[in-house]
Amino acid sequence: MPFHPSLLRLYLVMGSQDCRERDPVWVLKEAIAGGITLFQFREKHSSLHLGEAYTLGKKLRQICREHDIPFIVNDRVDLGMALDSDGFHVGQEDLPAKTVRQLTGSYPILGVSCDAPEEIRSAQDAGAHYVGTGAMYATKSKSDAGEPVGPQAIENLVQQPGCPPIVGIGGIRSDRVDPVIQAGAEGVAVISAISAADDPRSAAGELREAVEKSLSCRRSPLV
Numbered sequence: 648m649p650f651h652p653s654l655l656r657l658y659l660v661m662g663s664q665d666c667r668e669r670d671p672v673w674v675l676k677e678a679i680a681g682g683i684t685l686f687q688f689r690e691k692h693s694s695l696h697l698g699e700a701y702t703l704g705k706k707l708r709q710i711c712r713e714h715d716i717p718f719i720v721n722d723r724v725d726l727g728m729a730l731d732s733d734g735f736h737v738g739q740e741d742l743p744a745k746t747v748r749q750l751t752g753s754y755p756i757l758g759v760s761c762d763a764p765e766e767i768r769s770a771q772d773a774g775a776h777y778v779g780t781g782a783m784y785a786t787k788s789k790s791d792a793g794e795p796v797g798p799q800a801i802e803n804l805v806q807q808p809g810c811p812p813i814v815g816i817g818g819i820r821s822d823r824v825d826p827v828i829q830a831g832a833e834g835v836a837v838i839s840a841i842s843a844a845d846d847p848r849s850a851a852g853e854l855r856e857a858v859e860k861s862l863s864c865r866r867s868p869l870v
């Protein structure tokens with residue numbers, strides 16, 4: 648599936664650990680109905696074996712396919728390849744982005760977590776389509792997220808020549824979307840704001856509306 652920065656508008660990142668014991672299949676369907684534009688399968692559940700992650704991933708992948716939502720796999724290139732994913736997301740402590748590109752070819756979407764200018768340069772070298780920057784705000788969804796870097800980090804990175812489109816992640820709720828977009832992000836990535844919401848469909852709807860509203864009044868659109 649070809650990449651366009653508008654795919655980053657509302658990016659749901661989710662695995663079974665994020666869904667409050669509810670079926671991730673149901674959560675994903677509701678999130679799609681609410682307006683997500685991209686999905687990342689981020690399975691971190693220590694009790695789920697790779698084979699179980701594959702079985703769940705196949706179901707989620709199928710739902711994405713039926714709704715034309717690109718399906719990205721976090722961390723595990725082997726799992727992503729087995730699931731015929733549309734792309735991969737890796738961070739600074741995962742396989743190097745350049746290696747992922749070599750393993751997977753030039754076509755799949757490649758996302759890389761970056762908080763610093765030198766990380767942007769190596770993401771560019773690897774042919775990253777987008778960059779994930781965070782945590783924007785404090786988060787309970789990633790135990791090793793470190794201190795929040797805030798929207799200011801996006802404002803700094805986006806000035807790097809040739810910087811790929813940025814999506815902000817970490818602690819984002821609908822009332823925190825605007826500073827992230829005004830800093831220069833193309834969209835927001837969330838886990839708990841949708842996956843742990845009582846009503847994931849309306850949560851996604853609210854977030855999407857907040858993103859569109861904020862983009863429509865950005866002073867100098869970056870895309």
Ligand SMILES: Cc1ncc(COP(=O)(O)OP(=O)(O)O)c(N)n1
Pocket residue numbers: 658660687689721722736737738739740741758759760778779780781789814816836
């Ligand atoms: C869109 C997006 N941005 C950042 C991350 C974080 O990736 P990483 O730093 O590798 O941490 P884990 O998600 O693997 O815990 C992401 N997953 N998605």
Ligand SMILES: Cc1ncsc1CCOP(=O)(O)O
Pocket residue numbers: 660781782783785786787788789792816817818819836837838839840
């Ligand atoms: C995966 C990840 N990377 C940086 S913060 C984060 C967790 C985001 O989760 P939430 O949206 O629930 O704060």
Ligand SMILES: [Mg+2]
Pocket residue numbers: 721722736737738741
């Ligand atoms: Mg990772």
